[in-house]
Amino acid sequence: MKKINPFQPNSPVAPGMFAGRQNEIDALKQGLQQTKHGNPMNFLVTGERGIGKSSLVNYIKFLADGSIKSPDFEQFNFVTINIAVSEKMSLVTLIKLIERNIKRQVGKVEKVRNFLDDTWGFIQRIRVMDSGIDKAQSSEDPDLILDELAYSLSATSKRLTSPEKGEERKDGIVFFIDEADNASSELRIGYFFKLLTELLQQDSCGNIMFVAAGLPETTEKLYNSHESSIRVFSELKIRELEVPERYYVIDRGIEEGNEKNTDQTKITKDAKGYISTLSEGYPHFIQQFSFSAFEFNDDGEISAEDVLEGAFRPCGALDAIGSRYYASRYHEQIKSDEYREVLSIMAENLNAWTTRKEINENFSGTEHTLNNALQTLTNRKIILRNPSKRGEYRLQQKGFALWIKLFGERKK
Ligand SMILES: Nc1ncnc2c1ncn2[C@@H]1O[C@H](COP(=O)(O)OP(=O)(O)OP(=O)(O)O)[C@@H](O)[C@H]1O
Ligand SMILES: [Mg+2]
Numbered sequence: 001m002k003k004i005n006p007f008q009p010n011s012p013v014a015p016g017m018f019a020g021r022q023n024e025i026d027a028l029k030q031g032l033q034q035t036k037h038g039n040p041m042n043f044l045v046t047g048e049r050g051i052g053k054s055s056l057v058n059y060i061k062f063l064a065d066g067s068i069k070s071p072d073f074e075q076f077n078f079v080t081i082n083i084a085v086s087e088k089m090s091l092v093t094l095i096k097l098i099e100r101n102i103k104r105q106v107g108k109v110e111k112v113r114n115f116l117d118d119t120w121g122f123i124q125r126i127r128v129m130d131s132g133i134d135k136a137q138s139s140e141d142p143d144l145i146l147d148e149l150a151y152s153l154s155a156t157s158k159r160l161t162s163p164e165k166g167e168e169r170k171d172g173i174v175f176f177i178d179e180a181d182n183a184s185s186e187l188r189i190g191y192f193f194k195l196l197t198e199l200l201q202q203d204s205c206g207n208i209m210f211v212a213a214g215l216p217e218t219t220e221k222l223y224n225s226h227e228s229s230i231r232v233f234s235e236l237k238i239r240e241l242e243v244p245e246r247y248y249v250i251d252r253g254i255e256e257g258n259e260k261n262t263d264q265t266k267i268t269k270d271a272k273g274y275i276s277t278l279s280e281g282y283p284h285f286i287q288q289f290s291f292s293a294f295e296f297n298d299d300g301e302i303s304a305e306d307v308l309e310g311a312f313r314p315c316g317a318l319d320a321i322g323s324r325y326y327a328s329r330y331h332e333q334i335k336s337d338e339y340r341e342v343l344s345i346m347a348e349n350l351n352a353w354t355t356r357k358e359i360n361e362n363f364s365g366t367e368h369t370l371n372n373a374l375q376t377l378t379n380r381k382i383i384l385r386n387p388s389k390r391g392e393y394r395l396q397q398k399g400f401a402l403w404i405k406l407f408g409e410r411k412k
Helices: 022-036 053-064 091-106 110-119 122-130 142-161 189-202 218-225 243-260 269-279 283-296 304-312 317-332 337-347 356-362 367-379 398-408
Strands: 043-046 079-084 173-178 208-214 234-237 383-385 392-395
Touching (some): 022 053, 022 234, 043 053, 110 142, 142 189, 189 208, 337 392, 337 398, 367 383
Parallel strands (some): 173 208
8 A cells, every 4th residue: 555645845834843943933923922911922934935924924923822731931812813814805805804714713612602793893884885897996095004903903803802701812813914925016025014004003912923934035125115124123044954954854754654554664864865955944845755755665664866856757746846935936937948958057066156257158149148047047136146255156945956957858
């Protein structure tokens, strides 16, 4: 029988398999503790695709709602609201999602439900106003809507933290707003956070914390929408996992697999070393290379060869990673074969710095085209320009270079 593969390249990691991020977790726990005691803190979690933002947010959610307990703090008991921003999301939709989530979580007791219906009544009015308009845009002034939202949130939070007889006491509300980089300019996400947190503060509502997460460009989006909205947040930049943390992810996965399967699996030290190096510390890649090695292995011990076979064969790990992360960059964002040729030349050096001279020597096009290519590829952040040495460029990741070498030629 085929073994259940414990590695999950496509979903946030479960708390039991979570590795690293100690500093970030400490900061967020501190934030929860402060918010619980009426001194709210807000966080912005940023990082590249697949670096583990949603996984971290998920882990903190479990801490916040008390599903897991941290040894250094008493158990938290926050109401947690998860929202993933989509490209088309309007302010009205965002607010409706907030209302719906709150009602779903705390509206089970009739008395509280009635209280929520009264407190969130303004939503009904917006609903009437926007009926018939496709984009669920309201004609009402966003300032007024945000003012109503702040009032309702504040009243809800106060009721939860000082409940009436027979109701459960909560520590407050934590919002997890993931994929914030998707926010359209109409959503005015920076303005949303800035105004809302200020209004809550004016209303002496101290038990609400916001955790927003997204790609690094989220910072720019916030800034463009409201210059000082960044100051609402402490930013946590998520980076690659350290080598021991990468090993931990692999070991925990193998253990997890052995709990689920009767046929046991071992892994050699070499194999772990290859996964660690190939992944460059990107948790998504650790999961994918481990997943593919686990799939490929058939003798109960994952060896270095299993890792390499699983990684490089068609439909293997690198192919899967490529179609998720690199293919659109390579095929859609780049319209010219000559630009792709520049990338292929650079890929020969993996992600090490390559001089313009070296590229030129191997390039079939004109100097003019090469200049345009380097300019465009740099602007689109597909390649990096060496800030401390003129005329040197490199690919961002070794994985991208390997993928170009192996699969780049293949048509889409
Ligand atoms: N701390 C971690 N320990 C173990 N595995 C992790 C960790 N963080 C992330 N992963 C794994 O890496 C992959 C990507 O994680 P996640 O979805 O959290 O990244 P992300 O930054 O939210 O990605 P995206 O930008 O695509 O939303 C998942 O397979 C997840 O299981
Ligand atoms: Mg994510």
